[in-house]
Every structure is written in structure tokens, then in C-alpha cells.
Amino acid sequence: MRTADLTTALILMAGGVLVIWDSLRLGIGWGTDGPESGFFPFWLAVLLFVSCGAVALQAWRRAGGVPFVTRERLKPVLTTLLPATGFVMLTQFIGLYVAAAAFMAFYMRWIGRYSWVAVVAVSVLFPLVTFVVFEKWFLVPMPKGPLESWLGY
Numbered sequence: 001m002r003t004a005d006l007t008t009a010l011i012l013m014a015g016g017v018l019v020i021w022d023s024l025r026l027g028i029g030w031g032t033d034g035p036e037s038g039f040f041p042f043w044l045a046v047l048l049f050v051s052c053g054a055v056a057l058q059a060w061r062r063a064g065g066v067p068f069v070t071r072e073r074l075k076p077v078l079t080t081l082l083p084a085t086g087f088v089m090l091t092q093f094i095g096l097y098v099a100a101a102a103f104m105a106f107y108m109r110w111i112g113r114y115s116w117v118a119v120v121a122v123s124v125l126f127p128l129v130t131f132v133v134f135e136k137w138f139l140v141p142m143p144k145g146p147l148e149s150w151l152g153y
Contacts (some may be wrong), residue, residue, distance in 0.1 A: 001066040009052040013095035016049035083107050095145025097127040 023045060030036070038105030069077070085140045088102035094102075105123035108127065114122075134140045143152060 001068050002059050002062055004068040005062075005114045006056055009056035009059060013049050013056070016045040016052065019045035020049065024084040079111060083110075091143055093145060095148055096129050096143045098145055098147050100130070101127045 019041050023042035026038030026041075027036035028038045028042040030039070083103060083106055087099050090099040090102065102124045104108070104126060105119050108119045108122060131142075134142050
């Protein structure tokens with residue numbers, strides 16, 4: 001577990017350094033019209049770097065020997081990872097909204113054991129609301145599939 005925590009913290013710290021470096025290139029000050037482009041990413045990256053430094057320090061002080069994952073701990077991870085992987089893979093073929101509906105319906109029924117009424121309500125309404133917010137209000141195009149094309153989007 002110690003090695004996994006150290007590795008993860010160091011990789012995230014490296015990502016934080018990369019964002020800090022690029023934010024400095026963009027400018028992290030305060031201009032006449034508000035914060036420069038790199039202001040918020042810079043401070044988020046500093047927070048990430050410091051937090052990961054604390055995690056790395058804690059992991060370094062902790063005794064090793066504890067396995068990263070046991071068979072009992074692997075099952076809940078895979079229970080989440082496999083459907084999420086399917087969602088990401090399906091998104092490129094059937095679009096974000098349909099894939100999200102399928103993911104939520106599958107996950108709510110399989111893991112949550114919710115009633116079909118709740119499953120259908122959430123898995124239809126949430127992607128529909130998300131579609132309206134992103135596509136209509138914010139005018140941000142999201143990945144679409146054949147259903148959206150058929151509906152004219």
C-alpha cells in the first residue's frame with residue numbers, strides 16, 4: 001500500500017508541477033479585467049501539489065508490508081470500474097447521453113437494486129436535463145450518437 005500511495009502522490013505532484021509551469025506561462029496575476037488565464041489553474045495546482053506532498057509524507061512514514069489490494073477489496077473496485085469502463089467505451093459509439101442513461105440504469109438496478117420506476121425516471125430524466133443544460137443553454141456540444149442524429153441534433 002505504501003508503494004501505491006507514494007507512486008500515486010508523486011505522479012499527481014508531477015502533474016501539479018506541469019500545470020504550475022503552464023499557468024506561469026499564461027500569467028497568474030490579476031489584470032485590469034480580472035484574473036489572468038493561469039490564475040485559477042495555478043492555485044488549484046499548488047493545492048494539489050501540497051496535498052499530494054502531505055500524502056507522500058504520510059505514506060513514507062507508514063510501515064510497508066500491507067498489500068495494495070486484497071481479494072475482498074478488489075470486488076467493489078471492479079464493481080465500479082467495469083461499468084464505468086463500459087460507459088466510456090459506449091460513449092464513442094452511442095453518444096454521451098444514451099451511454100449515461102444506460103450506465104445509470106444498469107448501475108442503479110444492479111448495484112442499488114432500485115425499483116424499475118426509479119431506474120427509468122433517473123436514467124431518462126438526468127441525461128435529458130443534462131442535454132438541455134449543455135446543448136441548449138450553454139451551447140456546449142457533447143459527443144452524440146445515432147439517436148441524437150435521428151432526432152436532428
